[in-house]
Amino acid sequence: MNDRNESATTRETAADMAAVASLLEMADRLGVLDVLQRESPFGAKEIAEAAEVPQAGAASYLHALAAAGLVVRADDAGAFRAADDFADRLYESGYMSWVLNANRPFIEHIAEFLRDPVRAGAQYVRDGRQVAVASQWMGSQAFYPKALSTIIEARPSRVVDLGAGTARLLIETLLAVPGSTAVALDLDGSACREAATAAKLAGVGDRLTVVERSIQSVADDPSPLEGADVIHAGFVFHDMLPDEEDVADAVLSNCYDALRPGGIMAITDAVPFVPNERERRFSTIVTYYHQQFMRRRLLTAEEWQEKLVKAGFGGTTCIAHRFPTGRLFLAHK
Amino acid sequence: MNDRNESATTRETAADMAAVASLLEMADRLGVLDVLQRESPFGAKEIAEAAEVPQAGAASYLHALAAAGLVVRADDAGAFRAADDFADRLYESGYMSWVLNANRPFIEHIAEFLRDPVRAGAQYVRDGRQVAVASQWMGSQAFYPKALSTIIEARPSRVVDLGAGTARLLIETLLAVPGSTAVALDLDGSACREAATAAKLAGVGDRLTVVERSIQSVADDPSPLEGADVIHAGFVFHDMLPDEEDVADAVLSNCYDALRPGGIMAITDAVPFVPNERERRFSTIVTYYHQQFMRRRLLTAEEWQEKLVKAGFGGTTCIAHRFPTGRLFLAHK
Numbered sequence: 045m046n047d048r049n050e051s052a053t054t055r056e057t058a059a060d061m062a063a064v065a066s067l068l069e070m071a072d073r074l075g076v077l078d079v080l081q082r083e084s085p086f087g088a089k090e091i092a093e094a095a096e097v098p099q100a101g102a103a104s105y106l107h108a109l110a111a112a113g114l115v116v117r118a119d120d121a122g123a124f125r126a127a128d129d130f131a132d133r134l135y136e137s138g139y140m141s142w143v144l145n146a147n148r149p150f151i152e153h154i155a156e157f158l159r160d161p162v163r164a165g166a167q168y169v170r171d172g173r174q175v176a177v178a179s180q181w182m183g184s185q186a187f188y189p190k191a192l193s194t195i196i197e198a199r200p201s202r203v204v205d206l207g208a209g210t211a212r213l214l215i216e217t218l219l220a221v222p223g224s225t226a227v228a229l230d231l232d233g234s235a236c237r238e239a240a241t242a243a244k245l246a247g248v249g250d251r252l253t254v255v256e257r258s259i260q261s262v263a264d265d266p267s268p269l270e271g272a273d274v275i276h277a278g279f280v281f282h283d284m285l286p287d288e289e290d291v292a293d294a295v296l297s298n299c300y301d302a303l304r305p306g307g308i309m310a311i312t313d314a315v316p317f318v319p320n321e322r323e324r325r326f327s328t329i330v331t332y333y334h335q336q337f338m339r340r341r342l343l344t345a346e347e348w349q350e351k352l353v354k355a356g357f358g359g360t361t362c363i364a365h366r367f368p369t370g371r372l373f374l375a376h377k
Numbered sequence: 378m379n380d381r382n383e384s385a386t387t388r389e390t391a392a393d394m395a396a397v398a399s400l401l402e403m404a405d406r407l408g409v410l411d412v413l414q415r416e417s418p419f420g421a422k423e424i425a426e427a428a429e430v431p432q433a434g435a436a437s438y439l440h441a442l443a444a445a446g447l448v449v450r451a452d453d454a455g456a457f458r459a460a461d462d463f464a465d466r467l468y469e470s471g472y473m474s475w476v477l478n479a480n481r482p483f484i485e486h487i488a489e490f491l492r493d494p495v496r497a498g499a500q501y502v503r504d505g506r507q508v509a510v511a512s513q514w515m516g517s518q519a520f521y522p523k524a525l526s527t528i529i530e531a532r533p534s535r536v537v538d539l540g541a542g543t544a545r546l547l548i549e550t551l552l553a554v555p556g557s558t559a560v561a562l563d564l565d566g567s568a569c570r571e572a573a574t575a576a577k578l579a580g581v582g583d584r585l586t587v588v589e590r591s592i593q594s595v596a597d598d599p600s601p602l603e604g605a606d607v608i609h610a611g612f613v614f615h616d617m618l619p620d621e622e623d624v625a626d627a628v629l630s631n632c633y634d635a636l637r638p639g640g641i642m643a644i645t646d647a648v649p650f651v652p653n654e655r656e657r658r659f660s661t662i663v664t665y666y667h668q669q670f671m672r673r674r675l676l677t678a679e680e681w682q683e684k685l686v687k688a689g690f691g692g693t694t695c696i697a698h699r700f701p702t703g704r705l706f707l708a709h710k
Contacts, residue, residue, distance in 0.1 A: 055655060056469075056472065056519075056655075056659065056699070056700075056701050057390060057394070057469075058394050058398075058469035058470070058471075058472040058473055059472040059476070059658070059659035059701050060658045060659055060701075061390070061391050061394065061473075062472050062473040062475075062476035062477055062659075062662075063476055063658040063659045063661060063662035064658055065391075065476070065477060066476050066477060066480070066484055066662050067661070067662065067665075069477075069484050070484055070487045073484065073485065073487050073488060074487060074488055074491075095488060095491070096488070097488055097491035097492050098491065098492060101490075101491025101492065101494075101669075102491065104491075104665075104668070104669055105487075105491065105665075105669075108661050108662075108664075108665040108669075111650050111652070111657060111660075111661040111664070111665075112657060112658045112661040112662070113657055113658065136389075136390075136391035137391070138391075139389065139391040139392040139395050140391055140394075140395040140473065140477060142395075143392070143395035143396055143398070143399050144395055144398060144399060144402075144473060144477045144478065145477065145481075147399070148478075151399055151402050151403055151406065152406065154403045154406050154407060154438075155406060155407055155428060155429070155430055157434075158407075158428070158430035158431065158434025158435065158437075158438065159430050159431060159434065161434075186389075317444050319444070322388060322389075324444060324445060324446055325392070325393045325396040325397055325445045325446065326389065326392035326393055326395075326396045327444075328396060328400070328441050328444040328445040329395075329396035329399050329400065329441075329445070331441075331444070332400075332437075332438075332441040332444075335437070336434075336437055336438075336441075366389070367389075368389050368392050368393075
């Protein structure tokens with residue numbers, strides 16, 4: 045047979061990335077991401093057990109992962125391990141999964157949202173687990189490393205994380221800064237329990253205090269923050285805007301008061317409609333999802349600075365995260 | 378304020394592409410893709426009318442499109458037109474929309490599909506419209522141009538398209554080859570009606586015969602194919618495999634008999650698990666979706682050649698489409 049391969053030089057990046065995102069979302073749905081990322085080699089048996097599916101199905105899924113280059117042979121016995129770029133692929137997939145899966149209700153029901161945002165917002169809600177999973181995949185490289193290195197560089201004796209989730213950031217800080225203590229504050233009970241368990245497993249359980257409370261509660265009672273050197277808040281303040289702006293201001297003011305002299309407030313949040321070529325498209329969808337569908341207000345860098353100054357802070361530094369449209373605001377007491 | 382932009386050189390392509398796909402899927406859901414792609418400038422008013430949404434909502438959506446660079450100012454009066462790369466962006470979005478939206482039931486219910494493929498296949502079906510829309514976006518650059526140029530280069534007097542859909546390929550052929558006639562065969566009644574209307578609008582209605590029938594019916598009655606110089610079949614044969622392989626063979630054999638001497642059979646289809654770096658990921662998901670979830674068998678290039686030779690054809694040429702994992706098989710009578 046004659047073979048002509050005229051088009052083989054054109055790279056269809058979108059096709060490539062979407063395929064990977066599908067296979068990794070499947071891994072998450074099957075509950076086998078831990079198996080795929082573990083140190084020791086695995087096979088269809090381990091996938092079948094973790095996913096509680098027949099081994100034939102697990103084998104065909106594993107074959108697909110190998111064909112796509114997400115896993116590679118680990119030994120001559122036929123076992124597999126994650127490919128070297130697995131973490132990068134998971135990171136990239138996070139963006140696709142957040143935009144096109146976690147926020148899918150907004151895409152599917154856009155006409156209803158444009159006709160009656162309040163009613164549609166009540167009717168079509170996102171799946172919180174899908175949001176959390178995609179955010180973690182994105183965060184692994186997009187905002188987590190810079191937040192962590194900033195905190196560790198400050199060599200804090202006490203760190204607070206507002207909206208700490210499973211306290212991953214704090215546990216890594218406690219491991220990196222001997223003798224330090226930390227407070228994980230989160231509204232979600234199951235995240236709090238998971239945080240406490242993870243801290244114990246990591247051997248820092250005695251240095252982590254878990255507080256199951258809303259960020260808003262800090263406006264009335266800032267006691268868990270007392271004496272902190274660093275207070276971190278990632279993507280939590282914008283949830284109070286615009287409806288609870290006075291509460292957000294009170295929280296920020298209490299953060300200032302609670303910090304030790306020289307302490308650092310570190311806020312990661314999204315700024316609206318960044319116009320540069322690298323960020324404009326993702327920035328648009330983040331802004332549009334928040335404004336039109338979740339009816340939130342994102343603050344500009346200038347508005348963040350104003351808020352921080354108003355709360356008592358001095359010089360503010362704005363650092364661009366790798367996450368397009370994401371910024372890390374650092375303010376000193 | 379201090380600004381540090383350390384990460385601004387890293388390009389997050391996945392974030393960029395996913396954001397665009399979301400905005401374009403929204404355009405499709407709103408029914409405004411035609412407005413965005415039309416020659417004359419448009420504004421929020423035209424979007425509001427086409428989508429039947431309030432003008433405020435249309436304006437905020439239009440603002441998002443502009444912020445993402447999908448539309449640009451067309452004049453000083455504030456009207457917009459599609460950006461120069463709009464068609465390319467729609468094409469890229471097709472892959473993401475096909476993999477992550479049109480086939481989403483397979484991702485969401487993978488555990489059930491691995492446990493009981495037959496039952497899950499009956500329970501979780503794809504939205505045919507989402508499949509058709511995404512396929513059209515991909516096809517616009519991935520397989521349509523090569524199929525069209527191949528047909529036109531043959532200067533046929535009569536062309537048949539098996540699974541013609543809305544007969545876009547045939548209408549363009551009729552416009553490009555004066556005096557030629559064509560037969561559009563498709564099972565879908567509404568697609569057939571749309572084909573007839575589109576042909577009339579294009580001024581070739583008298584040269585197009587629309588036949589509302591299944592591909593399978595050609596095994597029993599090949600009369601619509603008689604005297605064709607080119608018979609085209611895009612992504613339709615694999616739907617008969619493996620369950621109706623004898624029917625597929627009979628259709629192919631009847632195609633051979635119906636063609637004039639020197640006539641061309643042109644089949645576009647997906648080949649399974651292509652291992653090269655450019656195609657392997659998308660090829661995997663196409664193959665896996667078909668095998669595990671739709672229980673179809675994709676033929677290798679060698680298997681296609683065998684089938685074509687068995688039907689009577691001579692030399693076969695295999696041309697790689699830009700569509701990863703897609704091949705155009707050309708066989709002569």
